[in-house]
Amino acid sequence: MRIVLLGAPGAGKGTHCKRIADRYGVLHLSSGDILRRERAAGTELGRKAQGYMDAGALVPDELVVEMMSRAMKDASAGVVLDGFPRTVNQAEVLDKALAAKGGGIDVVMNLVVDDGVVVARITGRRSCPKCGAVYHVKNMPPKVAGVCDKDGAALVQRPDDTEEVVRNRLETYYRQTEPVVDYYKSKRTVDDIDASGDADVVAKVIFEKLDRLAGKKK
Ligand code: ADP
Numbered sequence: 001m002r003i004v005l006l007g008a009p010g011a012g013k014g015t016h017c018k019r020i021a022d023r024y025g026v027l028h029l030s031s032g033d034i035l036r037r038e039r040a041a042g043t044e045l046g047r048k049a050q051g052y053m054d055a056g057a058l059v060p061d062e063l064v065v066e067m068m069s070r071a072m073k074d075a076s077a078g079v080v081l082d083g084f085p086r087t088v089n090q091a092e093v094l095d096k097a098l099a100a101k102g103g104g105i106d107v108v109m110n111l112v113v114d115d116g117v118v119v120a121r122i123t124g125r126r127s128c129p130k131c132g133a134v135y136h137v138k139n140m141p142p143k144v145a146g147v148c149d150k151d152g153a154a155l156v157q158r159p160d161d162t163e164e165v166v167r168n169r170l171e172t173y174y175r176q177t178e179p180v181v182d183y184y185k186s187k188r189t190v191d192d193i194d195a196s197g198d199a200d201v202v203a204k205v206i207f208e209k210l211d212r213l214a215g216k217k218k
Contacts, residue, residue: 001024001026001078001106001107001210001213001214002075002078002079002081002098002103002104002105002106002107003020003026003078003079003080003081003105003106003107003108003109003210004080004081004085004105004107004108004109004184005017005020005080005081005082005109005111006108006109006110006111006177006180006181006184006190007110007111007112007113007195008111008113008115008118008170008173008177009118009122009166009169009170009173010113010117010118010119010121010122010125010166011111011112011113011118011195012111012113012121012195012199012202013030013082013083013111014030014032014033014082014134015134015140015199016111016195016199016202016203016206017030017080017081017082018132018133018134019203019206019207020080020206020210021080023207023210024078024080024210024214025077025078026075026077026078026079026080027074027075027077027078027079027080028079028080028082029068029071029072029075029079029080029081029082029084030082030083031064031067031068031081031082031083031084031086032082032083033082033132034067034068034071035049035053035059035064035067036053036158038067039053045063045067048063049063053160054159054160054165055165055168056160056165056166056167056168056169056171056172057168057172058086058087058172058176061087061089061090061093064084064086064090065090065093065094068081068084068094069097085180086176086177086180087176087177087179087180088179088180088183090180091180091183091184092183105188106213107191107209107210107213108184108188108189108190108191109190109191109193109206109209110181110190110191110192110193111193111195111202112192112193112194112195112196113194113195113196114196115170117196118166118170119163119166119167119170121136121139122161122166123161123162123163123166124136124137124138124139125157125158125161126142126146126155126156126157127155127156127157127158128148128150128151128153128155128156129153129154129156130148130151130153131148131150131151131153133148133149133150135148135155139198139199140199142155191209193205193206
């Protein structure tokens with residue numbers, strides 16, 4: 001099963017992609033997480049991506065496309081894509097690459113949420129640098145404040161999660177990524193999902209749709 005989850009920053013892509021990966025045994029590929037790992041490792045790609053990410057702009061397509069094509073080689077059991085494709089060009093390249101292998105995307109879901117909700121979610125977001133688990137100081141707090149439930153590591157705030165950068169990321173989203181939703185809608189069904197509610201409620205809606213599809217494909 002190949003799944004694309006679309007949505008503005010803070011819509012909950014990361015949270016729901018993790019749950020989808022656990023439930024259906026597919027690989028969770030987050031372009032943002034991969035880029036952050038490249039930065040932490042000090043690779044050439046990481047160094048090139050750094051300035052764009054910190055400003056809330058997109059990393060150039062050619063860098064991201066190559067990185068994601070490499071990552072998708074390990075996705076024989078299926079994949080849920082998080083943060084990719086993020087431009088119409090990326091979506092076209094992905095479609096062509098999959099079509100060349102006789103495949104395609106099975107499901108596209110679009111998490112819909114208001115800007116105000118996004119800003120509150122992102123500025124309260126904390127994540128584990130070790131395992132990638134994501135928390136929110138109010139909505140999804142860890143058992144002990146500032147500490148990961150899974151491995152006890154100290155939680156951190158992403159440098160691009162400040163209010164000013166979040167505003168830039170939202171602007172970037174409307175300019176460059178919302179057209180990806182229209183691109184897919186012109187070609188296939190896209191499930192719009194109201195993602196403003198509690199994560200468990202949203203997950204239930206997502207799972208109902210995917211259960212049906214997974215049942216069909218088994
Ligand atoms: P969010 O979806 O919450 O904005 P991500 O972790 O997905 O955050 O991405 C963080 C940053 O990484 C983006 O602001 C952008 O600079 C870069 N990035 C991630 N995915 C892509 C992509 N597909 N194309 C270009 N840049 C990307």
